[in-house]
Amino acid sequence: MSNTVNILIGLVVLARLCWRQTQKRLVREDRKPTVLLILAVLGVVSLASFFKGGTPGTPAVLLLIGSLIVAALFGLVRAYTVRLWRADGQLWRQGTWLTVALWVAAIAIHIGLDFVIDANSPAKGLGSASILLYLAVSLGAQRVVVQSRANHVVAA
Template sequence: MSVALNILIALAVLALILTRQLRRRPVREEQPYRIMLVLGVVGLVETVQFHQHHDVSTSAWALLVASLAVGAGFGALRGMTVHVWREAGTLYRQGNVATLVLWIVGLGLHLSVDLLIKRVDADAAGLSNTAILLYLAITLGAQQALVLERAQHLAAEA
């Protein structure tokens, strides 16, 4: 898949994610990581395909892994900003402006990693952009984990 098409797909997924983040929505407590798994598998396949066509240095891989770790951190931070509550036995969540700001900053950092990768390994330019779906899977998974953890505390308090 071309980098441009990958970015277009990621932007469509991101638009869907951001609009859903700000709406009051029930949390899937059964199979809560299904969408993250799908995004992760597709992102991993695309990243492997990128590697098959480019000679990626260890430094470029290290920068990508660092960006994915930062994405997990931003996901955890967003998970703390999301309002979580139970209503009639159903768990709900709704993000806010802070959630949105953390999304924008986290994505900006991930995408800017490609500039660093290009400086240390010109042949690996585009690696971070190609791994955007993998990034989304990891950052969403971390956010979901925090939301579910916070929901456990709601149940204990009730």
């Protein structure tokens, strides 16, 4: 996929994620992480396609790994901005304005790192090729912590 397509898909996914996270939703343990899996698969396919086209070099790969660590850290922090409550015997969740702000900040950092990665790589586009994987890692980390928090609310 081209860099522009990756970025556009990433922004559409980000907008949808932010919108969905601000909606009141039931916490269900049996829910499959479909969106997360789709993002992860598309992200890996995009990266694999990128690596077929050229070698980015060690500094760029290290920056990419750092970027994915940042994604996970933002996911962990964001998970604590999600409100959890019980109503009518059911557990609910809803992201806050801070949840959305942290999503936007995480993507802004990734885009910034994209420029740094490209500056340190003979093969341009590694950062944009990794945007979907970045979203998957961040969403996955958030999901794990929110579910853990929800389990404690259930036990309380």
